[in-house]
Amino acid sequence: MHLWMLLSWHVITAGDQEPWVAPENSAQVKNPVEAGTKSLQTGKKIYTSFCWSCHGTTGMGDGPAGAGMVPKPAAFTTSEFQNQTDGAIFWKISEGRGNMTSYKSVLTSNERWSVVNYLRTLKTE
Numbered sequence: 001m002h003l004w005m006l007l008s009w010h011v012i013t014a015g016d017q018e019p020w021v022a023p024e025n026s027a028q029v030k031n032p033v034e035a036g037t038k039s040l041q042t043g044k045k046i047y048t049s050f051c052w053s054c055h056g057t058t059g060m061g062d063g064p065a066g067a068g069m070v071p072k073p074a075a076f077t078t079s080e081f082q083n084q085t086d087g088a089i090f091w092k093i094s095e096g097r098g099n100m101t102s103y104k105s106v107l108t109s110n111e112r113w114s115v116v117n118y119l120r121t122l123k124t125e
Ligand code: HEC
Pocket: 016, 020, 046, 047, 050, 051, 052, 053, 054, 055, 065, 066, 069, 071, 072, 073, 074, 081, 084, 089, 092, 093, 097, 098, 099, 100, 101, 103, 115
């Protein structure tokens, strides 16, 4: 085992086991984009281009690119996930952590709010 392998392992995993909690002020931000047909269509389009590979086509966190990731890509189907505010979910998509990329410079804020609206439709429990 080379030293660089140990170091990169550390960089990838350090701190990521902690629960990921959005700051309170960000969690309280209201979603300015109504979850109408247009927003849900936009959200779905983004999800099926950028997110499914890790989070799975139905949002169960079982996408092929996420296999073996620690921590695993989140499941959006659970009430544990869905109990968060729109603001908290928006903040996580914007900021990212570890293998979860920051989408602040990839998607406009309107697009990010629309993905939040779409994630709401994936709830199953
Ligand atoms: C390369 C794989 C990958 C892609 C692509 C990806 N994610 Fe993630 N995502 C992750 C991982 C891994 C986590 C868990 C991160 C952590 O807890 O440190 C995560 C976590 C999240 C969370 C936080 C879940 C929670 O439990 O609160 C949200 C929200 C999220 N992703 C949304 C998205 C959206 C929306 C997209 C597409 C725009 C996306 N992700 C694309 C890997 C990915």
